[in-house]
Amino acid sequence: MVFAVKFWGVRGSIACPSPRHVVYGGNTSCLEVTAGDHLIVLDAGTGIRDLGDSLLKRDVRRAHLLLTHVHWDHINGFPFFAPGYSPNHTFEIRAGHLGPLGGIRAVLSGQMGQPVFPVPLEAMRSKLEFMDFQAGDRFTLAPGVSVRTAPLNHPNGATGYRLECGGKSFCYVTDTEHIVGRPDQNVLGLIEGSDLVIYDSTYTDDEFTSKIGWGHSTWQEAVRLCRAANVKKLAIFHHDPSHEDAVMAAIEAEARASWENAIVAREGMVLELG
Ligand SMILES: [Zn+2]
Ligand SMILES: [Zn+2]
Secondary structure (H helix, E strand, O other): OOEEEEEEEOEOOOOOOOHHHOOOOOOEOEEEEEEOOEEEEEOOOOOHHHHHHHHHHHOOOEEEEEEOOOOHHHHOOHHHOHHHHOOOOEEEEEEOOOHHHOOHHHHHHHHOOOOOOOOOHHHOOOEEEEEEOOOOOEEEEEOOEEEEEEEEOOOOOEEEEEEEEOOEEEEEEOOOOOEOOEOOHHHHHHHOOOOEEEEEOOEOHHHHOOOOOOOOOEHHHHHHHHHHOOOOOEEEEOEOOOOOHHHHHHHHHHHHHHOOOEEEOOOOOEEEOO
8 A cells, every 4th residue: 555755845944046056955844645546735834835736737636634733834735726716625624723723724724814825715716625623532534544643842833743554654744842851642642653753843843942942843853753753764854944955955964864764855855655
């Protein structure tokens, strides 16, 4: 059974299309997960525009969209997701922290409201199903695909995901801030024994000291958590826009020297799990 992850956007905070961001990529968070016959999209940052075009070309008509949270860099691509406008498509959209705030539909609709965007959510002619859950819930997304979730430590809240299919598992843990010297038990519980963890590595440990309270973590904390939880492979993710290609290459070399199972996520990269 196919179980694979493709990175359509790996950047945090804001898209950064520049000649200095071409190796690792400038689009914000968006992953495509193929789990058997099912397609799952994680986050709707600017990377989802190219994914949408790819889904149209491949004639994929149904997908699940799981959102970690709704900060701009995780939803800004949604109004440019072309299959959303096609009446032949169906998308189930879930978020885990918005129930008390009116729900995911209201937030995505607000993003597409005048005067900040001219095309309303109602112009999306695909069948859109919105579902709110509470971070910490477990559910079955599709036959053979189960999901565990956990609350993350992030301003306005965020949800971490663990997807399991065919005896393999991978976790998507962004955006989240750690407390130095106190490993996040919610994260450890979610990622325990996982085959692949994608983790918010916006900063280095050196940079982190001046970024406390900003809601993000470091690649070094990712390595510490993955080692403690017997994770098989780590993908460093949510790169800071100020980390141009040369900086990312240095981080990649240092991270690999620190732990041989660490890699740096790049736009277009595919990781096979099954
Ligand atoms: Zn983010
Ligand atoms: Zn965020």
